[in-house]
Amino acid sequence: MIDTKFKIETDQLELYFIKGTQKQFFIRHAPHLVRITYPPHTDFSLLQPWLFKVVTEALRKQAKTLLPHRLHELAAEHGFSYTRVSINSARTRWGSCSSRGHINLSLYLMTLPQRLSDYVLLHELCHTREMNHGPRFWSLMDQVTRQQSHALRAELRHYPSPFRQEA
Numbered sequence: 001m002i003d004t005k006f007k008i009e010t011d012q013l014e015l016y017f018i019k020g021t022q023k024q025f026f027i028r029h030a031p032h033l034v035r036i037t038y039p040p041h042t043d044f045s046l047l048q049p050w051l052f053k054v055v056t057e058a059l060r061k062q063a064k065t066l067l068p069h070r071l072h073e074l075a076a077e078h079g080f081s082y083t084r085v086s087i088n089s090a091r092t093r094w095g096s097c098s099s100r101g102h103i104n105l106s107l108y109l110m111t112l113p114q115r116l117s118d119y120v121l122l123h124e125l126c127h128t129r130e131m132n133h134g135p136r137f138w139s140l141m142d143q144v145t146r147q148q149s150h151a152l153r154a155e156l157r158h159y160p161s162p163f164r165q166e167a
């Protein structure tokens with residue numbers, strides 16, 4: 001449930017609600033920050049579908065601003081190339097990569113700490129060279145994560161995330 005105490009707080013994004021004095025909701029976006037100001041007598045229980053859309057769109061805006069730039073940085077740092085990046089609202093996959101080098105990233109990556117978001121981005125970049133999860137893929141993952149790929153993978157699998165439904 002989204003209520004006055006709902007927040008997302010990671011090293012890459014802070015999203016929270018704050019009580020205001022006006023009769024309308026206001027949303028303030030800045031890189032790595034979303035502040036949603038709500039009217040004083042708001043009944044959050046009546047607004048759940050709308051609030052879900054508001055939070056989702058705020059995550060989408062942050063993801064479109066931050067994730068493509070970060071993907072570009074990681075690709076340049078590790079010598080990868082890709083053809084396109086898209087942001088979607090997938091709730092059962094953090095990301096995917098097509099055989100043509102098109103990378104799709106879930107907007108819900110914004111709810112993760114950056115080290116785990118970077119792990120997903122690197123995972124998809126590695127798929128631009130190895131389209132499977134065989135030994136060569138994991139060797140490449142170990143190279144780009146400084147031998148941390150298995151630990152990061154395990155951490156990601158157990159990471160709680162708002163809205164994300166496990167497969």
